[in-house]
Each structure stands twice: as C-alpha cells, then as structure tokens.
Amino acid sequence: KASRFVVSIYDEHTTNLNFSLRTKELVKSVTLEGHTEAVCAVDAVYQSDEPDLDLLIASAASDSTVRIWSRHGSEGNLFLNAATTYWLNKNVIFNRNFIQFQKTLILPGHEDWIRGIEWAVCDEDLFLASCAQDCLIRIWKVCMKSKESSETEDYSIRLKENVFTVKDTGTTYAVTLESVLAGHENWVYAVHWQPSFTKGGSIQQPMRILSASMDKTVILWEPDKESGVWLEQVRVGEVGGNTLGFFDCQFSPDGSMIIAHAFHGAFHLWKQSSVNKKEWTPDVVISGHFNSVEDVKWDPEGEFIISVGLDQTTRLFAPWKRKHETEVTWHEVARPQVHGYDMRCLAMIGRFQFVSGADEKVLRVFRAPKNFIENFSNITGIPVENALHALCNSHSSELPEGATVPALGLSNKAVFEGDMPAQPAEYEETFNTISNQYPEIYFQPLILTEPPPEDHLLQNTLWPEIQKLYGHGYEIFCVACNNSNTLIASACKASKKEHAAIILWSTTSWKKLQSLSFHNLTVTQLAFSPNDQFLLAVSRDRNWSLWRKQDSSESGPVFSCCAYTDKNTAVHSRIIWSCDWTPDSKYFVTGSRDKKVIIWGQCDLSMPAEGNIPDLIKPCSTVLDAMDSVTAVSISHVLTPDGRYIVAVGLENGKIILYTWKQSGQEPALADWTKCVEMDNSQSHALAVKRLCWRHHEGRAGHNDQKNSEWLQLASCGADHCVKIFNVNRFAL
Incomplete structure (x- = not known):
C-alpha cells in the first residue's frame, strides 16, 4: 500500500512537526504545534485499511513528552490526543x-x-x-x-x-x-x-x-x-x-x-x-556535503565539478555509468581536501589543479596525484593519458601517488611511491605500534573501477597541497582564476578599505603581484572576463569595480581601475552578492540583495581611459526584479539559437530562474528580459542558492553528445547542503 502522507521534522531545533498530505492534484501542509522543546523523533501508522482515514502520529521531544496525534477522515483536522512522559533510561x-x-x-x-x-x-x-x-x-x-x-x-x-x-x-x-x-x-x-x-x-x-x-x-x-x-x-x-x-x-x-x-x-x-x-x-552509494555548500566550479573540460562547503571539505563529483546500463549517475569520486576550517570558495587552475579559500588567512593550492588521475579515467571512461603526461612534463619533480594529512596538521602532504610500505601487513604493523598511533603515511593506492566508498574517500583520495599563499589579514571570502590560468585574484572579509583590497597572484611563481584597493567592505565575488582583459569585483559596499589589464611589466601584468560605481552612480541599494560576464566579454551582470539583476556595458572598453568616467559603463538592460534577494548569477558560454544570452539567477528562497537577454538598439529595450524557466519546489534548493556555474561546453558530462548538442548543464549549490546539476534544453528557451 502506497503511503500518501509525509511527516517530517524540518528543523532540528524546532518545536513543531511538518505534516504533508499528497494527492494527484494537491499538496496540503499542516504544522503540528504543542511541544515546548526541540522535536527529536517521529513515527506514523494507519489505524485502518482506508489510506485517508485514521492516521496516528507519535512525536517525542526534548521536553520529555511523547505526544500522540490523530487524524480522522480525509478532511478531518489534526488534534492532540495524549501527552505522556518519556523516560530516557527505561523502556515504557x-x-x-x-x-x-x-x-x-x-x-x-x-x-x-x-x-x-x-x-x-x-x-x-x-x-x-x-x-x-x-x-x-x-x-x-x-x-x-x-x-x-x-x-x-x-x-x-x-x-x-x-x-x-x-x-x-x-x-x-x-x-x-x-x-x-x-x-x-x-x-x-x-x-x-x-x-x-x-x-x-x-x-x-x-x-x-x-x-x-x-x-x-x-x-x-x-x-x-x-x-x-x-x-x-x-x-x-x-x-x-x-x-x-x-x-x-x-x-x-x-x-x-x-x-x-x-x-x-x-x-x-x-x-x-x-x-x-x-x-x-x-557498494556504491550517494554522498554529499552535510553543511552549507558555498561554491561550485566545473573543470575547464566540463568532465567533473568540485565544490566546497561549511562541512570543511572539498568534494569532486563526476558522472558514472554502471556496466551494461545506459543511465549516467553522478557520484563523489574524490575528496581532495578535508580541512579544519569552514570552506568558502575555490577556483580551478587548469584541469587538475585548484585553489581554495577558507575561514583562515591562507589560500591553498592543490594538484591531482597520479592515483586519482588513473582512477578517474577508470571510473568515468575518459582517457587522460595526455593530461597525465602533461602534468608529469610540466613539473620536473616526480608526480606523487597521493596525499595524507600529518598528525595535528592542516596541509595535505604528498605521498610518493617510495614512502608507502611494501606490503599491507607491514603497513598494519606500523600503524598498530604505540609509537605510531598517528602515522605520517597511511595512504594506500587504490585501483578503482567504480566510485569509492566513504572510508576510501576520507583516507585515500586526498590531493597534495603544493602551495600556500599568504597576504590577507582576515578570512578568505572569494577567489577567481583567469582563463589562461596565469593569474589568481582573491579577497577576504573586511570592514575597512585597507583590508578589502584584492590581491593578484602569479600561478607560475606563486608570488603576490599586485594589491588592488578600492572597496570599503568585503568583496563578495570576483570574475575575470573571458578575454582576460578585465577583472570585475562586487562588494558589500553596494558597488562594483572594473579593472583593466595594462601592458605587462617585468613582474607581471598590472591592473588599473577603469570604472566603478559610487554613492552617486550606484543602482544597487543593498549588498551585491554575485556577478558574471557574457562569453564575448562585452557585458557583465550583477545581482543584489535588493532583488535587482542588471546587465552593464554599452561602451568601448578597448579605448584607454584614466580614472573614473561616469558615462563609461551604464546599465544596458532594464532592471530585472527577481522578487527576492538575488544571491547568485551566471551567464552561459553558449547562446540560444537566436543569439540571446542565457542568464541563470539564484535567489535567497532557493529558487532558480532562467532568463534570456539581448540588447536591441542603443537604449534598453522594454522586452530585453525573457523569463524562460522557473524551477519548481521539487527542483529548487530548500535554502539560499550560494553559487551557479554553467558548463562551458555544449552537451552533458558523461554523454557522447558534446558537438552541436541541444543540451547545456548548470551546476548549483546551496545552504541546504545540496549540489544540483540541471540539464537545460537551449532550443526550448
């Protein structure tokens, strides 16, 4: 008999129960109020063969009571029947x-x-x-x-x-x-x-x-x-x-x-x-974050995603197809970083390298070990011989087999082939001795053909940390890498201008190249333009700043501020949470807590300019009212068949809405925004959307439909602990 009722505790700190009745046409939701402390357990049972009649619900809470609720008839109300004391050390x-x-x-x-x-x-x-x-x-x-x-x-x-x-x-x-x-x-x-x-x-x-x-x-x-x-x-x-x-x-x-x-x-x-x-x-099972997921990125080839969250982990998800089956499912295939601080942001530096930021003052750079690359190829069926060969050639030192975390440490230490015990018995004996209760090396290389179980994810899929970047005064908040993988831009939490500066780093020397000072409060997101000529920053101070790349010097490229908003020119009236570029680098988008989404551009950025010119960059779209605080925006690198930009907007209430936009003429067109898709509750996040990221290529990861495909993929992450991947038919937009 199929159950038509769902009884749940929707918040571990709530004193209420959430009760839902689902039919073909309607979902009713009722909250049962009565407990005075947090509800910790719930169960339900039918009292008759009629699915709509006589439902009995029992709930137990920290107020030391068990409450019994009864529902009579398909249209009946829920009412309290009894409340009894619950003993914690006796069966009653x-x-x-x-x-x-x-x-x-x-x-x-x-x-x-x-x-x-x-x-x-x-x-x-x-x-x-x-x-x-x-x-x-x-x-x-x-x-x-x-x-x-x-x-x-x-x-x-x-x-x-x-x-x-x-x-x-x-x-x-x-x-x-x-x-x-x-x-x-x-x-x-x-x-x-x-x-x-x-x-x-x-x-x-x-x-x-x-x-x-x-x-x-x-x-x-x-x-x-x-x-x-x-x-x-x-x-x-x-x-x-x-x-x-x-x-x-x-x-x-x-x-x-x-x-x-x-x-x-x-x-x-x-x-x-x-x-x-x-x-x-x-056996293979689903896995994921167990706290808010703060950032998610596709690898440049669009074959996997990496996410970071407040559960202090960095996780790598990839598509997998079981033997003799056609359906592609996504699974966690590696956990490159298990940290001691809440993770906030990351950026890919090429295909098998990334930089992450956490609630600490240090940026950490990680590179894939040999064992991961081999297993990634075995699991996904994607040949990576060229990538492995390129990694070995680009780094004169030997590529490590894996990584481990030393006792009481935060840095993943590389493990090379000579560091590992020759036999498992030797490893076990070393591990069990009193003097080696916290061994420096406990990584064991695996030969995998399917996603690894949880214990292997924790212990044998770490990536070695190759660099630490020091320079920020407070906890790292956002980071970005340019498309040529030569520069990293980062920012930290700040309440003063001196701490809100953006730092540029070289990915070859790992040295600090420049400090870009403009904003007065935390920079919330950074984005390099696809042509690498501009760096965009948005901030808690309700303004954005645009930085242009100048001629290279001996120490590397230099960026100068070419446009910004201030209290006189700002359009946004609240925190700007997110930003992104169009694939042609002509326009950028900003999304704010004031519920506004705005496309900016309408200028010739190729001409040199000194300082701020008020008319240099203007809104070139009508102001889009998203009806709720905008927490994430992302523009697809692939356009619709009629040449419109595809813009994904994430809201604080968990909704994700897809729009298309195209400028017509010099003045903003009245119908420049077209709402295409609004995710329903079953597809949306339950809490705020933290980040949106489009796959840069056509097609779906894990499928052989990469060229001239009708499909695009959008990755999202949210405060509800979820990472979601959406298949979007661009011909239907």
Whole structure:
C-alpha cells in the first residue's frame, strides 16, 4: 500500500512537526504545534485499511513528552490526543484505550539513555529490541499469559516475568528479557529488525537484528538455530578516517543489503554475497556535503565539478555509468581536501589543479596525484593519458601517488611511491605500534573501477597541497582564476578599505603581484572576463569595480581601475552578492540583495581611459526584479539559437530562474528580459542558492553528445547542503 502522507521534522531545533498530505492534484501542509522543546523523533501508522482515514502520529521531544496525534477522515483536522512522559533510561509500554494512552509497564535494565527501540512480530509473540548508551542491546519478549499456566506450579528456572493486563479485554501479557547483546564498544544509536515479508500467503518476520554504534561498526545479530542464543553474524564498518561512528542503519526489504549513515552525513551501503552469505562488501552509494555548500566550479573540460562547503571539505563529483546500463549517475569520486576550517570558495587552475579559500588567512593550492588521475579515467571512461603526461612534463619533480594529512596538521602532504610500505601487513604493523598511533603515511593506492566508498574517500583520495599563499589579514571570502590560468585574484572579509583590497597572484611563481584597493567592505565575488582583459569585483559596499589589464611589466601584468560605481552612480541599494560576464566579454551582470539583476556595458572598453568616467559603463538592460534577494548569477558560454544570452539567477528562497537577454538598439529595450524557466519546489534548493556555474561546453558530462548538442548543464549549490546539476534544453528557451 502506497503511503500518501509525509511527516517530517524540518528543523532540528524546532518545536513543531511538518505534516504533508499528497494527492494527484494537491499538496496540503499542516504544522503540528504543542511541544515546548526541540522535536527529536517521529513515527506514523494507519489505524485502518482506508489510506485517508485514521492516521496516528507519535512525536517525542526534548521536553520529555511523547505526544500522540490523530487524524480522522480525509478532511478531518489534526488534534492532540495524549501527552505522556518519556523516560530516557527505561523502556515504557503504553496501552491504548480508545484515544488515550495509559502507562502500563516500565522495563528497567539499561543504565544510560535509550537511543532506539523497535517492535517485531513472530507468530503470536511480540519482540521489543532496545539499544542504549550503555553499549548494550536488550531483547524483550511479550507473550499472552493464560490463566492455566499462571495457576500451575512450575519449579523450573525461568526469567522474571513482568506482567500487565489490558483493561479493555482482560488479557494478561508477560514480558521477559529474552537476551542481552554485548558486542559494541561505544554507544549504540540504532537497532532495527529485518522487515517482514510474505511467503505462501502468510507474513513472516525474520529474527535478525541490525545495530549501529558510535564505535564505527554495524552488527547483524541472529539467534543460533540449535541453541537459540543470539550471536553476532556479521560486523561491517569503517577502518580509519576521522569519523565518529554511525547514527542509524536499515535493512533492505529482502535483507540482502545494509545501509547506515554516519556522523559526517555519509551513507554506507553493504551488499550480501550471493555465494557466501556471511560475506558483505561495500557498494556504491550517494554522498554529499552535510553543511552549507558555498561554491561550485566545473573543470575547464566540463568532465567533473568540485565544490566546497561549511562541512570543511572539498568534494569532486563526476558522472558514472554502471556496466551494461545506459543511465549516467553522478557520484563523489574524490575528496581532495578535508580541512579544519569552514570552506568558502575555490577556483580551478587548469584541469587538475585548484585553489581554495577558507575561514583562515591562507589560500591553498592543490594538484591531482597520479592515483586519482588513473582512477578517474577508470571510473568515468575518459582517457587522460595526455593530461597525465602533461602534468608529469610540466613539473620536473616526480608526480606523487597521493596525499595524507600529518598528525595535528592542516596541509595535505604528498605521498610518493617510495614512502608507502611494501606490503599491507607491514603497513598494519606500523600503524598498530604505540609509537605510531598517528602515522605520517597511511595512504594506500587504490585501483578503482567504480566510485569509492566513504572510508576510501576520507583516507585515500586526498590531493597534495603544493602551495600556500599568504597576504590577507582576515578570512578568505572569494577567489577567481583567469582563463589562461596565469593569474589568481582573491579577497577576504573586511570592514575597512585597507583590508578589502584584492590581491593578484602569479600561478607560475606563486608570488603576490599586485594589491588592488578600492572597496570599503568585503568583496563578495570576483570574475575575470573571458578575454582576460578585465577583472570585475562586487562588494558589500553596494558597488562594483572594473579593472583593466595594462601592458605587462617585468613582474607581471598590472591592473588599473577603469570604472566603478559610487554613492552617486550606484543602482544597487543593498549588498551585491554575485556577478558574471557574457562569453564575448562585452557585458557583465550583477545581482543584489535588493532583488535587482542588471546587465552593464554599452561602451568601448578597448579605448584607454584614466580614472573614473561616469558615462563609461551604464546599465544596458532594464532592471530585472527577481522578487527576492538575488544571491547568485551566471551567464552561459553558449547562446540560444537566436543569439540571446542565457542568464541563470539564484535567489535567497532557493529558487532558480532562467532568463534570456539581448540588447536591441542603443537604449534598453522594454522586452530585453525573457523569463524562460522557473524551477519548481521539487527542483529548487530548500535554502539560499550560494553559487551557479554553467558548463562551458555544449552537451552533458558523461554523454557522447558534446558537438552541436541541444543540451547545456548548470551546476548549483546551496545552504541546504545540496549540489544540483540541471540539464537545460537551449532550443526550448
């Protein structure tokens, strides 16, 4: 039976529940208010066979109450039925009496907070499994107690029975402790029975339990067929890495797969071998950031994307096609940087090199190691022999195999072939000695043909850090690289003009070339023009500045300010969050918190100019009202078939809207903006859009439709922890 209801906790700090009823035509949303502290758990069940009738919802919160909500009829309201106290170190059984719940029995035993409980039905008996922070799992058996058995004297040894009677029916039940499972070495956060299935027309409940713990393991328990004693059958989990264990786990419906999620927001999937039932191997699973994603960039060839976020990681996603399948899916294939600071921005420097900025004063430059390039080719099927050969030739030193993070360090240290232990046994012995609890080298090269699991992503896919760039006084906020990969521009957080200066760096000498001072507050985004002649900066001070490249000097190119806005010429009245260039370098776009999107240009920038000329650059479009704060803008490098620019606009409410624009005549045309697509709620971000980035080429990554393709791809990232890739049909715009 398909469920038509979704009950969710939409904010971990909220005291409310969000309830949605989905039909073919309508989605109704209702918020259930009643708890006084944050809601931490919720579940729902139908009370009848009618999907629209008698829905029962239970919610537990930090206010030490469990509240029961009931919905009667397809048009009925939701109302509170009961509120009962919830004990954190005892199992409590409640007996439902019509619409009220009465406390019936307390099952003591756990010595710390209970983190999970779940029922199972086997024949005529009920089983309750519970897990707690005392590292133990307890299994309780609930069975009907007949009067004859209670009156008959039996001198055999038996466990103590906890007895209760249901007042409505007069039926007496006995609860006994079936077993205590001790195997985890840290808090047990979740326990689940294998789902029941139908066989021969009857529902059967397999007696298997899955548990997840903060000791980084998931254990499958099953009673021995002869003795009935519960034993550990399978133990899977992580080895190494800087994780803190598992929060939850689940069986697949047929029990052949196990999925768990960890502290760092990652899923882990294991699949049972069809030959050896006790052999479970990691399988490919989705992954992503677990905090706000601040920036995303395509590589110059458009074959993968790299993103950074406040979860302190840099992640690389690429398309992958399973064997004998045609569908292309995106997966994380490397985690080049696992940092100690929140990540803010990045820029690609060629195909396999990037620079990133975080909440520190240092820019860090990373280059792909040999093992990643080889595995990237194996996974995606993209030949990279030329790229690998070029990297080896362009750097006189040997290309490292991979990278590792030294103990208590922030910099990824290169690992070369001679640094690695010859045999795995030698590596394991070195790792386990007391003097080497924090080894300098624990990278192991992998031969991959599919996306790696989480433990390998954390440990074996780092990129070596090749350079640090010092010069900023506060946390890095934005960075950009020109299209010829020779210059880097960066800016940091600032409340004064002296700190808001833009710094230019050389990518050959990694030296500081120039400091560009103009803005009074933080520069929020930087963008080089496609012809590399201009650098555009937008700022919190509500102004933009345009810098022109001058003749090269001995120390490198010099940029001078050729145009800007000030308090007299500014059009934007709030923070300018984002900017971008048209592919012909004739125009640029700005987007602001004031809900305005403006195209600028209408001048001959090839003529020399000194200082600021008020009429040098003007708005050449009507002011686009986006109806909400604009947080990201991006212009496609590929035009529509009729020659219009394609502009993507991201809003603070999570919406992404696609427009086309084309100037007609000297004055702004009344219909120069055309709204083409507005993403619906299912496709949009749930929170603010942080960055938009078009793929520079036609076609879709991972498909063989690169030339004369109707498709474009747009990458976006947001504060909702998501990275999204949209396929856009440019002929339909």
